[in-house]
Amino acid sequence: MVYEQRIQRTNSAAIEVDGVSKRFADLWALRDVSFTVAPGKVLGLLGHNGAGKTTMVRILTTSCAPSSGRASVAGHDVVREPARVREKIGVAAQAATVDGLLSAHANLVMIGRLYHLDKAEARRRADALLERLELSDARDRLAKQLSGGMRRRLDLAASLIARPPVLFLDEPTTGLDPHSRNELWSLLREHVREGATLVLTTQYLEEADRLADDVIVLDKGQIAAHGTPAQLKDRIGGERVVVTVRDARELPAARAVLQSFADGEPTLDAEALHAEAPIRSGTRLVEIVRALDAAGIDAHDVSRREVTLDDVFLALTASGRKAAQPPKDAA
Secondary structure: OOOOOOOOOOOOOOEEEEEEEEEEOOEEEEEEEEEEEOOOOEEEEEOOOOOOHHHHHHHHOOOOOOOEEEEEEOOEEOOOOHHHHHHHEEEEOOOOOOOOOOEHHHHHHHHHHHOOOOHHHHHHHHHHHHHHOOOHHHOOOEHHHOOHHHHHHHHHHHHHOOOOOEEEEEOOOOOOOHHHHHHHHHHHHHHHHOOOEEEEEOOOHHHHHHHOOEEEEEEOOEEEEEEOHHHHHHHOOOOEEEEEEOOHHHHHHHHHHHHOOEOOOOEEEOOOOEEEEEEOOOOOHHHHHHHHHHOOOOEEEEEEEOOOHHHHHHHHOHHHHHHOOOOHHHO
């Protein structure tokens, strides 16, 4: 059975955020955040724990109100028209929200009915989603009897059953095995191709790199960077060279060698025995190998790699700057 999707397209912005701030007592979770998301696009919200990602999602899904600023989803203000917003969205929060005392199928049918689907349509969509997310064998099992990964897939199915034009997924693939993760990615791509808008928070930066049209990096409640994955990767340079040594005591010398070829500060990882640096354009790997050999460094491996969103995250966030400092035992 194919999970069919028909999303009503709109020419206006699917999401508009204008100067949104959120304060909890003396803590500012968000400060003056502004962005828009066009219909049929995927926005990736990245940031370390406590950066403000979940707070932003809670505001956009009407779970909490901003302290200042305004936001709208599908053309409806999240403060003045929360009921209209909820009609247009699907949400999969970090914690599972399905009813543990209902079967997998009954959970989906109930949620479909709450979205005003007739009973036959709710059942049809529930069956299709259970099959697509490989939960058909668990159709009649109570949700509380499912494994953590199966409950996560059921929660994601619940967010999709009404075919919402705007979908919010907060850490959607946490706890999923690689096969289930790839299947979910495929399902989400289909949903977006039909015109839906997706906001995704994730700790799996590969996920944002593969799915997102646009990425916002949050740091301490503020936007540290905003652009396409390619634009953000271009901001911090191109290729990286990783030198793996046999002994952590060789890392400082390896860093010194890389410094002469680097287009930025080399970093060390004492646990992985890695020295790594962004390399100037035109640098040949053989030059680095020769320099390491001349310095008497017994390099176990020397390799190039392309910059990733992990590098962007580490370079642009406060937690990344802290993590990038050379380890004390390697200095």
